[in-house]
Amino acid sequence: MKKLKAIYYIILKSIINIFLIIFISKNALSNDIFIEIDGNNYTDDDVILSLLSDTPKELTEEYSNYIIKTLDNSQLFEDVSVRIEDNKYIISINEFSNINKIYFDNNERLKDEELLEIVDELNLTNLNPISINKFIFEIKKIYESFGYNNMDISYIKKMNKDANIADLYFDINEGKITKINKIYFKGNDILDNQILKNSGVNLSYYTLCILGIILASLITTNIK
Structure with a gap:
């Protein structure tokens, strides 16, 4: 009888140890999931990670899609891709090209120097469409204050892909004073x-x- 109890005790202890090993291994796997960021030359890792409110508990395609969607919606990057490799998510960032030079055409009321001052004030340094549209909005407000209520601004960009820079050309159609x-x-x-x-x-x-x-x-x- 004592031998049976001893055997049961050994079996029970073994089962408990097995469950503990499985439990600890599973949690260790969860806690050791890392996120690596590549290609962010001008944006800190902490800034990018702060955009991800949900932390990964396991490696899934669903979370990869969440990363892509979240970073795309931030409109801070031109392109984002994610791959799973060696127990980690690797985020590849393609940042907006930096602006090399800005040119203006058909602007008579505001001179180039005045427009470039606004560029500096708004810190327009790359091809982020949010920054460019904000610049256009501010220029239109200034023109409207002078009575140019039908003016229009368009632009084109000329890329230098090797250097990841671009020149911006703004065409300012001032129209007539209202x-x-x-x-x-x-x-x-x-x-x-x-x-x-x-x-x-x-x-x-x-x-x-x-x-x-x-x-x-x-x-x-x-x-x-």
């Missing part, structure tokens, strides 16, 4: 119509706003 043909006022007992309006005067949106503020101030003063 002119107010006629202005009608109602209830203007303070100022005469001829003072308030002038047929053919060049007024921008911001000028009209200032005029509105002045008129509102005069009306308020008169009411008091």
